[in-house]
Amino acid sequence: MADILEEIVAHKRVEVERFKDQLSPHEIHRRVEKMLDSAVPSMSRALCESASGIIAEFKRRSPSKGWIKEEGRAEVIPPDYQENGAAALSILTDEKYFGGRDEFIRTAREAGVTIPILYKNFVIDEYQLFQARLCGASASLLIAADLPLKDCRALLKTAHEIGLEVLLEMHSEPELKYAELEPDMCGINNRNLGSFVTDVRNSYRLAKLLPPDAVKVSESGISDPQTVRELRQAGFRGFLIGETFMKTEAPGRALAEFISKL
16 A cells, blocks of 8 residues: 555645645734633643543544545534543544544634644644644644654644644654653554554553653554553553544444443
8 A cells, every 4th residue: 555644744745835825824823822821721631630531533534444424513523522521632634635624623612612622633834733723722743753853843842832732643663762852642553654554552562662651642443442441551541532433423422332331
């Protein structure tokens, strides 16, 4: 299979330049600066204080499976997740490959979501962090696989300067050096972003190699409450789950049933 991550990042570079033409860096900086007096809810704290630690994801599409819930509405599903016990939310904002948009976060906030929201995208430019803050996110995903270490360090610094936390995602042992940047949360992705092959054992394998005090998040491929219990025993505090809920008729109800089995 072709390396999907390379394709996505190449498209993202073109897309970001188009966004800059539509809203200049100067203007988006000005708009975000006006928001900095208003703090956003801490995702890392929410995970540490939550009994479930579930980050429920609003994910309408994926490159490997196509549409999961094309009719999914941001004013319905994220508030339902909140009502049914999610510790935090993840909202896909990549449009071409995941059917997402920044407006989905804004819409969720307007619909009453107050818990932390992760800006789930392929962030390669600081402009995207300003987009995340502008639409109402609490934290941004940074992916080790598509960022040189020095670029990741710079983006993490910018995120903190504008009030965002960072979930830094790693997949392989060589990428664990990124944990030295001391992100707010260390994510282990069980899905290989090049091939989209998923294996939850990746979290167990890498957890013990992360700093002991890191807020650890296991991402992708989690479909069984027993897996969450075992991952918690391995030191994880957050569990990012999307397709398991989104493929059901009522994602919020599916979340509530999942939590009841924990």
